[in-house]
Amino acid sequence: MKKIFGYILTLLVAVSCNLEQYPTSAVVYEEGARIIATRDDLLAFEAGIMYFYRAVHGGGNNITEDVMMDGFNASAGFGNNYGAVHRLDDSFTSSDGYVESYWDNNYIVIKNYNVLIDALDQEQNIPEGSENLAKIVQGEAYFFRAEAYMNLVRHFSPDYDPDSDSEYGVPLVLHYSLEERPSRNTVHEVYKQIKADLDSAAVRLKSVDGELQAEYPTIDAVNALYARYYIDTEDFDNAVTSADAVISTGKYALSKDAASFKAEFVDDSGSEAIMQLYGSKAELPNTTTVYTGMFSSLEYGLAARPLFIPSKKLAEAYDNANDLRRSWLSTNDYYCDINGNYYRGEFSIFVKYLGNPALYSNTPNGAQMEKPYMISEMYLIKAEAQARSNKIPAAKTTINILQALRGATSTTGTLKNIQNEWFRETAGDGMRLSCLKRWHLGFDAREGQQGAVNVNAIMTGDYYDKRALDADDYHLIWPVPASQIRLNNNLVQYPSYTNE
Helix, strand or coil: CCEEECCCCCCCCCCCCCCCCCCCCCCEEECCCCCCCCHHHHHHHHHHHHHHHHHCCCCHHHHHHHHHCCCEEEECCCCCCCHHHHHCCCCCCCCCHHHHHHHHHHHHHHHHHHHHHHHCCCHHHCCCCCHHHHHHHHHHHHHHHHHHHHHHHHHHCCCCCCCCCCCECCCCCCCCCCCCCCCCCEHHHHHHHHHHHHHHHHHHHCCCCCCCCECCCCHHHHHHHHHHHHHHCCCHHHHHHHHHHHHCCCCCCCCCCHHHHHHHHCCCCCCCEEECCCCCCCCCCCCCCCCCCCEEECCCEEEECCCEEECHHHHCCCCCCCCHHHHHEECCCCEEEECCEEECCCCCEECCCCCCHHHCCCCCCCCCCCCCEEHHHHHHHHHHHHHHCCCHHHHHHHHHHHHHHHCCCCCCCCHHHHHHHHHHHCCCCCCHHHHHHHHCCCECCCCCCHHHHHCCCECCCCCCCCCCECCCCHHHCCCCCHHHHHHCCCCCCCHHHCCC
């Protein structure tokens, strides 16, 4: 019999853990053996997969791709953090640690989801009287696995092409095996598996009604992930249907004013989150400090030490003075320390992830409750799908709802206008790379804010503020980590990285 380790609580990302809520040791699973004897065992396994799901959200899971793209400039004091992925010069290789962590962490969680899915296919692992709970827990595991494979294929593969299935996707590993050395499946095969997992999740979670800020997957979260799947696979009618399935519940509402916007994006107590993962001071979510780096200065009080600051494009994106999202940019609130020089008022910093006051004591720590699915994304997906179906008036109606409640300038429903709204709305959320790839777009040079340039607060040069990417630049597809290819000679590297 194969021995399978179900929950190994050592991840490559830092996640705090409340030992009263999560398993404290590995569970060894012999294939075919009974590993879930009681309802408490089942709940412990459910808590375990939630632990891993939380681990791959927020923090570096979002930062890596955002600082690769066009929304941020490296500050002059960034200390080469995320340096290779920001510059995309010869130092960015298949051995990059940030890319390797993204790959490894998603496959670690997939391994655990696989163990639970397979275990709950066996009658001896369904405690008497817990049949419905077992169905729901297995549905959660299918949902998590579908999302993990979408994360992987969006980053390590070309965009889905409905007319071609020749491109390398990522390996599909659906059952844990110590001996298996999987090869890369095609992009179509990966998306087919995502759809199959979503279908399995939908059947098992259909009775789990959506609720605001749900910590666990609901049928609304399933529909939100369906919407992502359909927009990726260019099934625009179903993308609209899936997004509408969430919007039409009326359970999630876009913030209507500054107070409700602050409640959502500062206090994590708003009305927009389809899912909102648990967090506390004892169990901090993954933190995002690269944009703020807050600390206490004897001379200047609470101050910032940002490693990356908004590019001119992001700083000027919110061109309407009433746009609520302008609050994500701070110009005069804090002194900024850049290499020992303090500035205030010369340029904006990005404070969307400053930190929820309930999650720190004195100094903001970049911890916010992670929200994997938001109602705003459903409006963006719906509007994009309508525009790409050449239903421009319908797209205008949809995107105007978001723009009106954000206080942004209303536009027509062209794809370009909707792409601009994606940029404004999801800044810092780890979606920019997949959006540009889906649209077959690159970006122009990362021009810096003029005030930051004037005081030498950002790095400059061909691979910093002048860095641009063409739509077909190979860097939009991440390399398979070299460490994985050394372990598994069945893996094929994406061609552009083979001559490193």
